[in-house]
Amino acid sequence: MRTSLHSADAWKPGGAARPTGRLRPPRRRGAALAAGVAALTAFATTALTAPAASAASTTAVATAAARTGAGPAVAALHWTSCPYPDAPAELQCASIEVPVDHAHPDGPKATVTVDRLRATGAHPVGSLFFDPGGPGGSGTEFLYGEAMGTRLFSAATREHFDVIGVDPRGVGLSSPVRCDPALLDRRVSLFPEDEAAFRRLVDRNRELGESCRRLTGPLLDHVDTVSAARDLELLRRALGQGKLNYLGLSYGSQLGATYAELFPDRIRTMALDGALDHSLSTPALMRGETHAYEDSLDRFADWCARDTSCSLHGTDVGSLVDALVAQADRTPIPAPQCAEDGDCRTSVTGEDILLNLQNLLLFPARRADLALALGRARDGDASAFSPALAAGPSDPIANGSALAIECQDWPTPVRTLDDLRRLRRDGQAAAPRLGGASQSWTILAGCAGWPAPVTNPPRPLHVRGAPPILITNATHDPSTAYPWAVRLERALPSGVLATRDGDGHTSYLAHGTSRTRDAIDDYLLTGRTPPRGTVYTD
Structure with a gap:
Protein backbone atom coordinates (compact mmCIF):
# COMPACT_ATOMS: atom_id res chain seq x y z
CA MET A 1 0.00 0.00 0.00
CA ARG A 2 2.51 2.55 1.11
CA THR A 3 4.68 3.96 -1.62
CA SER A 4 7.38 6.48 -2.18
CA LEU A 5 10.63 4.61 -1.89
CA HIS A 6 12.96 7.36 -0.69
CA SER A 7 16.34 6.66 -2.23
CA ALA A 8 19.33 8.72 -1.17
CA ASP A 9 19.62 10.43 -4.54
CA ALA A 10 15.95 10.53 -5.44
CA TRP A 11 15.56 14.30 -5.48
CA LYS A 12 18.99 15.49 -6.46
CA PRO A 13 18.97 16.93 -9.97
CA GLY A 14 19.92 14.09 -12.27
CA GLY A 15 19.56 11.57 -9.43
CA ALA A 16 18.00 8.16 -9.64
CA ALA A 17 14.26 7.81 -10.04
CA ARG A 18 12.29 7.14 -6.92
CA PRO A 19 10.40 3.89 -7.37
CA THR A 20 7.11 3.03 -5.76
CA GLY A 21 6.31 0.50 -3.10
CA ARG A 22 3.94 -0.30 -0.28
CA LEU A 23 6.47 0.39 2.43
CA ARG A 24 8.15 3.69 3.10
CA PRO A 25 11.73 2.62 3.78
CA PRO A 26 14.49 4.26 5.79
CA ARG A 27 16.50 6.38 3.39
CA ARG A 28 18.39 9.59 3.84
CA ARG A 29 16.60 12.57 2.38
CA GLY A 30 17.88 13.96 -0.88
CA ALA A 31 19.64 17.31 -0.57
CA ALA A 32 16.97 19.26 -2.40
CA LEU A 33 14.13 17.80 -0.39
CA ALA A 34 15.92 18.35 2.91
CA ALA A 35 16.54 21.98 1.97
CA GLY A 36 12.87 22.47 1.26
CA VAL A 37 11.34 20.93 4.37
CA ALA A 38 10.68 24.33 5.96
CA ALA A 39 9.01 25.64 2.82
CA PRO A 176 -1.30 16.96 6.45
CA VAL A 177 -1.62 14.53 9.29
CA ARG A 178 0.60 15.98 12.02
CA CYS A 179 1.88 13.93 14.95
CA ASP A 180 4.30 14.31 17.85
CA PRO A 181 7.72 13.41 16.40
CA ALA A 182 8.93 12.09 19.76
CA LEU A 183 6.13 9.53 19.67
CA LEU A 184 6.72 8.74 16.01
CA ASP A 185 10.35 8.05 16.91
CA ARG A 186 9.71 6.10 20.11
CA ARG A 187 11.07 2.58 19.64
CA VAL A 188 8.60 -0.17 20.52
CA SER A 189 8.53 -3.74 19.26
CA LEU A 190 5.79 -4.73 16.82
CA PHE A 191 6.48 -8.34 17.87
CA PRO A 192 6.19 -8.12 21.67
CA GLU A 193 7.21 -11.21 23.60
CA ASP A 194 5.49 -10.49 26.92
CA GLU A 195 2.66 -8.51 28.46
CA ALA A 196 4.88 -5.57 29.39
CA ALA A 197 6.14 -5.20 25.82
CA PHE A 198 2.60 -5.54 24.47
CA ARG A 199 1.39 -2.82 26.82
CA ARG A 200 4.22 -0.53 25.70
CA LEU A 201 3.13 -1.06 22.09
CA VAL A 202 -0.54 -0.33 22.72
CA ASP A 203 0.24 2.67 24.93
CA ARG A 204 2.55 4.15 22.30
CA ASN A 205 -0.08 3.62 19.58
CA ARG A 206 -2.76 5.33 21.67
CA GLU A 207 -0.53 8.23 22.69
CA LEU A 208 0.65 8.67 19.12
CA GLY A 209 -2.92 8.73 17.80
CA GLU A 210 -3.98 11.19 20.45
CA SER A 211 -1.09 13.47 19.52
CA CYS A 212 -2.10 13.24 15.86
CA ARG A 213 -5.66 14.23 16.74
CA ARG A 214 -4.43 17.13 18.86
CA LEU A 215 -2.11 18.45 16.12
CA THR A 216 -4.22 17.56 13.07
CA GLY A 217 -7.70 18.32 14.33
CA PRO A 218 -10.91 16.69 13.09
CA LEU A 219 -9.30 15.72 9.78
CA LEU A 220 -7.64 12.76 11.55
CA ASP A 221 -11.02 10.98 11.71
CA HIS A 222 -11.62 11.52 7.98
CA LEU A 280 -9.79 -8.99 2.39
CA SER A 281 -9.71 -9.07 6.16
CA THR A 282 -6.57 -7.56 7.67
CA PRO A 283 -5.22 -10.99 8.79
CA ALA A 284 -5.82 -12.38 5.29
CA LEU A 285 -4.05 -9.36 3.86
CA MET A 286 -1.06 -10.11 6.10
CA ARG A 287 -0.95 -13.78 5.14
CA GLY A 288 -1.04 -13.00 1.44
CA GLU A 289 1.56 -10.27 1.62
CA THR A 290 4.06 -12.05 3.86
CA HIS A 291 3.87 -15.12 1.61
CA ALA A 292 4.52 -12.96 -1.47
CA TYR A 293 7.39 -11.23 0.34
CA GLU A 294 9.04 -14.55 1.29
CA ASP A 295 8.60 -15.83 -2.26
CA SER A 296 10.46 -12.76 -3.55
CA LEU A 297 13.21 -13.24 -0.96
CA ASP A 298 13.62 -16.86 -2.09
CA ARG A 299 13.80 -15.75 -5.71
CA PHE A 300 16.43 -13.16 -4.78
CA ALA A 301 18.45 -15.92 -3.10
CA ASP A 302 18.11 -18.05 -6.25
CA TRP A 303 19.33 -15.14 -8.38
CA CYS A 304 22.37 -14.70 -6.14
CA ALA A 305 23.13 -18.40 -6.43
CA ARG A 306 22.98 -18.25 -10.24
CA ASP A 307 24.46 -14.85 -11.06
CA THR A 308 28.11 -14.19 -10.37
CA SER A 309 27.45 -10.42 -10.41
CA CYS A 310 25.66 -10.76 -7.06
CA SER A 311 28.07 -9.71 -4.32
CA LEU A 312 26.67 -12.56 -2.19
CA HIS A 313 27.23 -15.18 -4.89
CA GLY A 314 28.23 -18.38 -3.13
CA THR A 315 26.50 -17.33 0.13
CA ASP A 316 23.39 -19.03 1.49
CA VAL A 317 21.26 -15.87 1.50
CA GLY A 318 18.44 -17.32 3.58
CA SER A 319 20.83 -18.47 6.29
CA LEU A 320 22.53 -15.06 6.21
CA VAL A 321 19.20 -13.28 6.77
CA ASP A 322 18.39 -15.64 9.65
CA ALA A 323 21.80 -15.05 11.24
CA LEU A 324 21.55 -11.27 10.91
CA VAL A 325 18.09 -11.19 12.47
CA ALA A 326 19.20 -13.40 15.35
CA GLN A 327 22.34 -11.31 15.88
CA ALA A 328 20.42 -8.03 15.81
CA ASP A 329 17.84 -9.42 18.23
CA ARG A 330 20.63 -10.18 20.69
CA THR A 331 22.53 -6.93 20.16
CA PRO A 332 21.34 -4.27 17.68
CA ILE A 333 23.72 -3.82 14.75
CA PRO A 334 25.22 -0.32 14.36
CA ALA A 335 24.03 2.01 11.60
CA PRO A 336 27.01 4.39 11.26
CA GLN A 337 25.54 6.30 8.30
CA CYS A 338 22.58 7.19 10.51
CA ALA A 339 24.90 8.27 13.30
CA GLU A 340 26.56 10.61 10.81
CA ASP A 341 23.38 11.98 9.20
CA GLY A 342 21.14 11.98 12.25
CA ASP A 343 17.92 11.20 10.40
CA CYS A 344 17.58 7.47 11.14
CA ARG A 345 18.17 5.14 14.07
CA THR A 346 21.79 4.53 14.98
CA SER A 347 21.21 0.81 15.59
CA VAL A 348 19.10 -1.84 13.91
CA THR A 349 17.10 -4.68 15.47
CA GLY A 350 16.10 -7.98 13.95
CA GLU A 351 12.58 -6.78 13.25
CA ASP A 352 13.98 -3.65 11.58
CA ILE A 353 15.76 -5.96 9.15
CA LEU A 354 12.68 -8.11 8.54
CA LEU A 355 10.36 -5.15 8.03
CA ASN A 356 12.70 -3.05 5.89
CA LEU A 357 14.31 -5.72 3.76
CA GLN A 358 11.05 -5.82 1.81
CA ASN A 359 11.77 -2.37 0.41
CA LEU A 360 14.92 -3.49 -1.36
CA LEU A 361 13.01 -6.39 -2.92
CA LEU A 362 10.43 -4.14 -4.56
CA PHE A 363 12.36 -3.67 -7.79
CA PRO A 364 14.62 -6.18 -9.55
CA ALA A 365 16.92 -3.32 -10.54
CA ARG A 366 17.79 -2.98 -6.84
CA ARG A 367 18.84 -6.58 -6.30
CA ALA A 368 22.48 -5.57 -6.31
CA ASP A 369 21.72 -2.92 -3.69
CA LEU A 370 20.09 -5.52 -1.45
CA ALA A 371 23.04 -7.86 -1.78
CA LEU A 372 25.43 -5.06 -0.82
CA ALA A 373 23.19 -4.02 2.09
CA LEU A 374 23.13 -7.56 3.50
CA GLY A 375 26.88 -7.88 3.07
CA ARG A 376 27.50 -4.61 4.88
CA ALA A 377 25.18 -5.67 7.71
CA ARG A 378 27.18 -8.87 8.04
CA ASP A 379 30.26 -6.66 8.33
CA GLY A 380 28.66 -4.53 11.04
CA ASP A 381 26.93 -1.70 9.12
CA ALA A 382 23.15 -2.11 8.96
CA SER A 383 22.43 1.49 7.89
CA ALA A 384 20.35 0.35 4.91
CA PHE A 385 17.80 -1.24 7.24
CA SER A 386 17.50 1.59 9.76
CA PRO A 387 14.07 3.23 10.20
CA ALA A 388 13.88 6.93 9.46
CA LEU A 389 13.37 9.43 12.27
CA ALA A 390 10.83 12.22 12.15
CA ALA A 391 12.28 15.73 12.06
CA GLY A 392 8.90 17.35 12.76
CA PRO A 393 5.14 16.73 13.02
CA SER A 394 4.71 16.31 9.24
CA ASP A 395 8.19 15.16 8.20
CA PRO A 396 8.24 14.32 4.46
CA ILE A 397 9.53 10.79 5.10
CA ALA A 398 8.70 9.75 8.68
CA ASN A 399 5.18 10.90 9.52
CA GLY A 400 1.84 9.56 10.67
CA SER A 401 -0.16 9.84 7.45
CA ALA A 402 0.21 6.21 6.37
CA LEU A 403 -0.79 4.76 9.72
CA ALA A 404 -3.70 7.18 10.12
CA ILE A 405 -5.13 6.15 6.73
CA GLU A 406 -4.47 2.44 7.29
CA CYS A 407 -6.14 2.45 10.70
CA GLN A 408 -9.30 3.92 9.15
CA ASP A 409 -9.36 1.44 6.27
CA TRP A 410 -8.23 -1.77 7.99
CA PRO A 411 -9.47 -2.91 11.42
CA THR A 412 -7.09 -4.81 13.65
CA PRO A 413 -8.39 -7.79 15.64
CA VAL A 414 -5.60 -7.33 18.18
CA ARG A 415 -6.86 -6.70 21.69
CA THR A 416 -4.50 -8.91 23.68
CA LEU A 417 -1.04 -10.38 23.46
CA ASP A 418 -2.62 -13.74 22.69
CA ASP A 419 -4.36 -12.19 19.66
CA LEU A 420 -1.00 -11.03 18.33
CA ARG A 421 0.58 -14.40 19.04
CA ARG A 422 -2.16 -16.18 17.06
CA LEU A 423 -1.55 -13.85 14.14
CA ARG A 424 2.18 -14.47 14.43
CA ARG A 425 1.54 -18.21 14.09
CA ASP A 426 -0.60 -17.53 11.01
CA GLY A 427 2.26 -15.51 9.57
CA GLN A 428 4.76 -18.27 10.28
CA ALA A 429 2.53 -20.77 8.52
CA ALA A 430 2.37 -18.51 5.44
CA ALA A 431 6.06 -17.49 5.54
CA PRO A 432 8.24 -19.52 7.94
CA ARG A 433 11.26 -17.21 7.63
CA LEU A 434 9.43 -13.90 7.90
CA GLY A 435 6.64 -14.92 10.25
CA GLY A 436 4.23 -12.16 9.24
CA ALA A 437 6.75 -9.32 8.82
CA SER A 438 5.29 -7.01 6.18
CA GLN A 439 3.51 -3.70 5.91
CA SER A 440 0.28 -5.50 6.74
CA TRP A 441 1.80 -6.52 10.07
CA THR A 442 2.40 -2.85 10.86
CA ILE A 443 -1.38 -2.37 10.52
CA LEU A 444 -2.25 -5.34 12.74
CA ALA A 445 0.21 -4.26 15.44
CA GLY A 446 0.35 -0.49 14.82
CA CYS A 447 -3.41 0.10 14.91
CA ALA A 448 -3.91 -1.69 18.25
CA GLY A 449 -4.99 1.10 20.58
CA TRP A 450 -5.34 3.71 17.80
CA PRO A 451 -8.04 6.18 18.88
CA ALA A 452 -9.64 7.04 15.51
CA PRO A 453 -12.56 4.87 14.36
CA VAL A 454 -12.42 2.47 11.42
CA THR A 455 -14.71 4.32 9.01
CA ASN A 456 -13.94 2.38 5.81
CA PRO A 457 -13.65 -1.33 6.71
CA PRO A 458 -12.94 -3.97 4.06
CA ARG A 459 -15.92 -5.04 1.97
CA PRO A 460 -16.67 -6.34 -1.52
CA LEU A 461 -16.65 -3.82 -4.35
CA HIS A 462 -19.87 -3.02 -6.19
Missing part, protein backbone atom coordinates in the same frame (compact mmCIF):
# COMPACT_ATOMS: atom_id res chain seq x y z
CA LEU A 40 6.85 22.56 2.44
CA THR A 41 5.81 22.62 6.09
CA ALA A 42 4.85 26.27 5.85
CA PHE A 43 2.80 25.59 2.71
CA ALA A 44 1.00 22.63 4.30
CA THR A 45 0.39 24.43 7.59
CA THR A 46 -1.18 27.34 5.74
CA ALA A 47 -3.44 24.85 4.01
CA LEU A 48 -4.64 23.63 7.40
CA THR A 49 -5.51 27.00 8.79
CA ALA A 50 -6.60 29.09 5.81
CA PRO A 51 -8.91 28.72 2.81
CA ALA A 52 -7.43 26.85 -0.13
CA ALA A 53 -5.13 29.00 -2.26
CA SER A 54 -7.30 28.42 -5.32
CA ALA A 55 -10.48 29.41 -3.52
CA ALA A 56 -8.89 32.51 -2.04
CA SER A 57 -7.50 33.83 -5.28
CA THR A 58 -9.87 32.56 -7.94
CA THR A 59 -13.36 33.59 -9.01
CA ALA A 60 -13.49 31.39 -12.10
CA VAL A 61 -16.01 28.57 -12.07
CA ALA A 62 -15.45 25.20 -13.74
CA THR A 63 -18.03 24.20 -16.35
CA ALA A 64 -17.32 20.47 -16.24
CA ALA A 65 -20.03 19.80 -13.65
CA ALA A 66 -22.77 20.98 -15.98
CA ARG A 67 -21.39 18.97 -18.91
CA THR A 68 -21.09 15.67 -17.00
CA GLY A 69 -23.99 15.90 -14.58
CA ALA A 70 -21.59 15.81 -11.66
CA GLY A 71 -23.52 18.21 -9.47
CA PRO A 72 -23.07 21.86 -8.55
CA ALA A 73 -20.22 23.82 -10.05
CA VAL A 74 -17.00 24.08 -8.07
CA ALA A 75 -14.27 26.70 -8.04
CA ALA A 76 -11.75 26.13 -10.81
CA LEU A 77 -8.16 25.20 -10.11
CA HIS A 78 -5.85 28.20 -9.99
CA TRP A 79 -2.30 27.21 -10.96
CA THR A 80 0.65 28.91 -9.28
CA SER A 81 4.31 28.12 -8.64
CA CYS A 82 5.10 25.15 -6.37
CA PRO A 83 6.87 25.45 -3.00
CA TYR A 84 9.46 22.76 -3.75
CA PRO A 85 13.07 23.97 -3.76
CA ASP A 86 14.38 25.01 -7.18
CA ALA A 87 11.16 23.83 -8.83
CA PRO A 88 11.13 24.85 -12.50
CA ALA A 89 8.46 27.24 -13.68
CA GLU A 90 6.71 24.55 -15.73
CA LEU A 91 5.79 22.70 -12.52
CA GLN A 92 2.56 24.31 -11.30
CA CYS A 93 0.56 23.72 -8.12
CA ALA A 94 -3.08 24.26 -7.21
CA SER A 95 -5.30 23.55 -4.20
CA ILE A 96 -9.00 23.08 -3.65
CA GLU A 97 -11.02 23.34 -0.48
CA VAL A 98 -12.83 20.14 0.51
CA PRO A 99 -15.12 19.26 3.42
CA VAL A 100 -13.31 17.51 6.24
CA ASP A 101 -16.44 15.35 6.49
CA HIS A 102 -18.20 14.88 3.16
CA ALA A 103 -21.40 14.02 5.07
CA HIS A 104 -21.36 17.62 6.33
CA PRO A 105 -20.23 19.70 3.34
CA ASP A 106 -20.84 23.00 5.14
CA GLY A 107 -18.63 22.04 8.08
CA PRO A 108 -14.85 22.46 8.59
CA LYS A 109 -12.68 22.47 5.50
CA ALA A 110 -9.32 21.02 4.50
CA THR A 111 -7.27 21.44 1.35
CA VAL A 112 -6.12 18.99 -1.27
CA THR A 113 -3.14 20.00 -3.39
CA VAL A 114 -1.98 18.80 -6.78
CA ASP A 115 0.81 19.75 -9.16
CA ARG A 116 0.96 19.58 -12.94
CA LEU A 117 3.36 19.16 -15.80
CA ARG A 118 1.95 20.04 -19.20
CA ALA A 119 2.01 17.54 -22.04
CA THR A 120 5.06 17.72 -24.28
CA GLY A 121 3.04 16.98 -27.41
CA ALA A 122 1.07 19.46 -29.49
CA HIS A 123 -2.24 17.58 -29.20
CA PRO A 124 -2.70 16.22 -25.67
CA VAL A 125 -5.58 13.89 -24.87
CA GLY A 126 -6.22 15.70 -21.59
CA SER A 127 -5.07 15.41 -17.99
CA LEU A 128 -3.99 12.26 -16.15
CA PHE A 129 -4.37 12.14 -12.37
CA PHE A 130 -1.56 10.14 -10.76
CA ASP A 131 -1.41 8.59 -7.29
CA PRO A 132 1.84 6.78 -6.41
CA GLY A 133 0.34 4.71 -3.61
CA GLY A 134 1.21 4.30 0.01
CA PRO A 135 -0.96 5.24 1.67
CA GLY A 136 1.03 8.35 2.39
CA GLY A 137 2.72 8.58 -0.99
CA SER A 138 2.94 12.08 -2.45
CA GLY A 139 2.05 12.48 -6.11
CA THR A 140 3.31 16.05 -6.07
CA GLU A 141 6.77 14.80 -4.99
CA PHE A 142 6.82 12.34 -7.89
CA LEU A 143 6.02 15.11 -10.36
CA TYR A 144 8.63 17.32 -8.73
CA GLY A 145 11.12 14.53 -9.33
CA GLU A 146 10.00 14.34 -12.95
CA ALA A 147 10.43 18.10 -13.33
CA MET A 148 13.94 17.81 -11.86
CA GLY A 149 14.94 15.27 -14.50
CA THR A 150 14.37 11.85 -12.94
CA ARG A 151 12.20 10.63 -15.85
CA LEU A 152 9.71 8.67 -13.83
CA PHE A 153 7.02 8.75 -16.51
CA SER A 154 7.13 7.28 -19.98
CA ALA A 155 7.63 9.48 -22.99
CA ALA A 156 4.18 8.47 -24.25
CA THR A 157 2.48 9.61 -21.05
CA ARG A 158 4.35 12.91 -21.06
CA GLU A 159 3.54 13.50 -24.73
CA HIS A 160 -0.18 12.84 -24.54
CA PHE A 161 -1.21 14.02 -21.07
CA ASP A 162 -0.92 16.88 -18.67
CA VAL A 163 0.20 14.78 -15.70
CA ILE A 164 -1.30 15.79 -12.35
CA GLY A 165 0.28 14.52 -9.14
CA VAL A 166 -2.21 14.08 -6.30
CA ASP A 167 -1.50 14.47 -2.60
CA PRO A 168 -4.54 12.85 -0.97
CA ARG A 169 -5.96 14.44 2.17
CA GLY A 170 -3.55 14.04 5.06
CA VAL A 171 -0.51 13.75 2.79
CA GLY A 172 2.28 16.04 1.60
CA LEU A 173 1.20 19.47 0.43
CA SER A 174 -2.44 18.79 1.22
CA SER A 175 -3.70 19.38 4.75
CA VAL A 223 -8.49 10.42 6.09
CA ASP A 224 -10.10 7.19 4.85
CA THR A 225 -9.99 6.20 1.18
CA VAL A 226 -13.68 6.91 0.53
CA SER A 227 -13.14 10.53 1.60
CA ALA A 228 -10.04 10.72 -0.62
CA ALA A 229 -12.02 9.35 -3.58
CA ARG A 230 -14.69 12.01 -3.09
CA ASP A 231 -11.90 14.61 -3.06
CA LEU A 232 -10.67 13.20 -6.37
CA GLU A 233 -14.10 13.79 -7.87
CA LEU A 234 -14.02 17.40 -6.68
CA LEU A 235 -10.58 17.76 -8.30
CA ARG A 236 -11.91 16.35 -11.57
CA ARG A 237 -14.76 18.82 -11.55
CA ALA A 238 -12.47 21.72 -10.63
CA LEU A 239 -10.21 20.86 -13.56
CA GLY A 240 -13.15 21.28 -15.94
CA GLN A 241 -12.00 18.82 -18.63
CA GLY A 242 -14.68 16.14 -18.57
CA LYS A 243 -14.18 12.52 -17.54
CA LEU A 244 -11.32 11.22 -15.41
CA ASN A 245 -8.07 9.68 -16.62
CA TYR A 246 -6.32 8.00 -13.70
CA LEU A 247 -3.15 6.03 -13.03
CA GLY A 248 -2.90 4.54 -9.54
CA LEU A 249 -0.02 2.44 -8.25
CA SER A 250 -0.27 0.03 -5.30
CA TYR A 251 -2.50 1.74 -2.70
CA GLY A 252 -3.44 4.04 -5.59
CA SER A 253 -5.32 1.04 -7.01
CA GLN A 254 -7.53 0.99 -3.91
CA LEU A 255 -8.18 4.70 -4.29
CA GLY A 256 -9.02 4.22 -7.97
CA ALA A 257 -11.31 1.24 -7.37
CA THR A 258 -13.12 3.18 -4.66
CA TYR A 259 -13.64 6.08 -7.06
CA ALA A 260 -14.97 3.63 -9.66
CA GLU A 261 -17.53 2.35 -7.16
CA LEU A 262 -18.69 5.88 -6.30
CA PHE A 263 -18.49 7.52 -9.74
CA PRO A 264 -18.38 4.80 -12.45
CA ASP A 265 -19.86 7.00 -15.17
CA ARG A 266 -17.24 9.74 -14.72
CA ILE A 267 -14.25 7.67 -15.83
CA ARG A 268 -12.60 7.77 -19.24
CA THR A 269 -9.62 5.52 -18.41
CA MET A 270 -8.38 4.01 -15.16
CA ALA A 271 -5.14 2.00 -14.88
CA LEU A 272 -4.55 0.18 -11.57
CA ASP A 273 -0.96 -1.04 -11.32
CA GLY A 274 -0.15 -3.34 -8.38
CA ALA A 275 -3.54 -4.36 -7.06
CA LEU A 276 -4.60 -3.92 -3.44
CA ASP A 277 -7.71 -5.92 -2.55
CA HIS A 278 -9.76 -4.07 0.05
CA SER A 279 -12.26 -6.92 0.35
CA VAL A 463 -19.05 -1.27 -9.47
CA ARG A 464 -21.64 -0.94 -12.23
CA GLY A 465 -21.46 1.06 -15.44
CA ALA A 466 -17.72 1.75 -15.54
CA PRO A 467 -15.77 1.64 -18.82
CA PRO A 468 -12.97 -0.93 -19.25
CA ILE A 469 -10.51 -0.66 -16.34
CA LEU A 470 -6.98 -2.02 -16.76
CA ILE A 471 -5.33 -3.93 -13.89
CA THR A 472 -1.65 -4.92 -14.04
CA ASN A 473 0.35 -7.03 -11.59
CA ALA A 474 3.52 -9.10 -11.54
CA THR A 475 3.29 -12.79 -10.69
CA HIS A 476 6.06 -12.36 -8.10
CA ASP A 477 5.26 -9.01 -6.54
CA PRO A 478 6.70 -8.84 -2.99
CA SER A 479 4.10 -6.33 -1.85
CA THR A 480 0.76 -6.56 -3.69
CA ALA A 481 0.34 -10.32 -4.02
CA TYR A 482 -0.71 -11.57 -7.45
CA PRO A 483 -3.88 -13.31 -6.18
CA TRP A 484 -5.15 -9.90 -5.10
CA ALA A 485 -5.10 -8.76 -8.75
CA VAL A 486 -7.05 -11.86 -9.78
CA ARG A 487 -9.64 -11.07 -7.11
CA LEU A 488 -9.84 -7.43 -8.18
CA GLU A 489 -10.47 -8.41 -11.80
CA ARG A 490 -13.36 -10.61 -10.66
CA ALA A 491 -14.75 -7.79 -8.52
CA LEU A 492 -14.70 -5.25 -11.37
CA PRO A 493 -17.17 -6.28 -14.10
CA SER A 494 -15.26 -4.16 -16.64
CA GLY A 495 -11.82 -4.96 -15.22
CA VAL A 496 -9.18 -6.62 -17.39
CA LEU A 497 -6.02 -8.05 -15.80
CA ALA A 498 -2.81 -7.94 -17.80
CA THR A 499 -0.26 -10.15 -16.03
CA ARG A 500 3.46 -9.48 -15.98
CA ASP A 501 5.25 -12.79 -15.55
CA GLY A 502 8.16 -11.66 -13.44
CA ASP A 503 9.40 -9.96 -10.30
CA GLY A 504 8.96 -6.59 -8.65
CA HIS A 505 6.28 -4.25 -7.40
CA THR A 506 4.17 -2.45 -10.02
CA SER A 507 5.14 -2.20 -13.68
CA TYR A 508 4.65 1.38 -14.82
CA LEU A 509 7.84 2.83 -13.33
CA ALA A 510 10.09 0.01 -14.54
CA HIS A 511 13.23 1.05 -16.35
CA GLY A 512 14.08 -0.23 -19.82
CA THR A 513 11.79 -1.97 -22.29
CA SER A 514 8.46 -3.05 -20.81
CA ARG A 515 5.54 -4.37 -22.78
CA THR A 516 3.39 -4.06 -19.67
CA ARG A 517 4.12 -0.34 -19.39
CA ASP A 518 3.51 0.01 -23.14
CA ALA A 519 0.12 -1.65 -22.67
CA ILE A 520 -0.73 0.84 -19.91
CA ASP A 521 0.29 3.73 -22.19
CA ASP A 522 -1.80 2.40 -25.08
CA TYR A 523 -4.81 1.91 -22.85
CA LEU A 524 -4.60 5.42 -21.39
CA LEU A 525 -4.38 6.87 -24.88
CA THR A 526 -7.08 4.78 -26.60
CA GLY A 527 -9.22 3.27 -23.83
CA ARG A 528 -8.56 -0.22 -25.24
CA THR A 529 -7.29 -2.90 -22.87
CA PRO A 530 -5.22 -5.92 -23.94
CA PRO A 531 -7.27 -9.11 -24.42
CA ARG A 532 -8.30 -10.89 -21.25
CA GLY A 533 -5.69 -13.39 -20.12
CA THR A 534 -2.76 -11.45 -21.61
CA VAL A 535 0.58 -12.34 -20.04
CA TYR A 536 3.73 -10.30 -20.67
CA THR A 537 7.26 -11.41 -19.91
CA ASP A 538 9.34 -8.30 -19.21
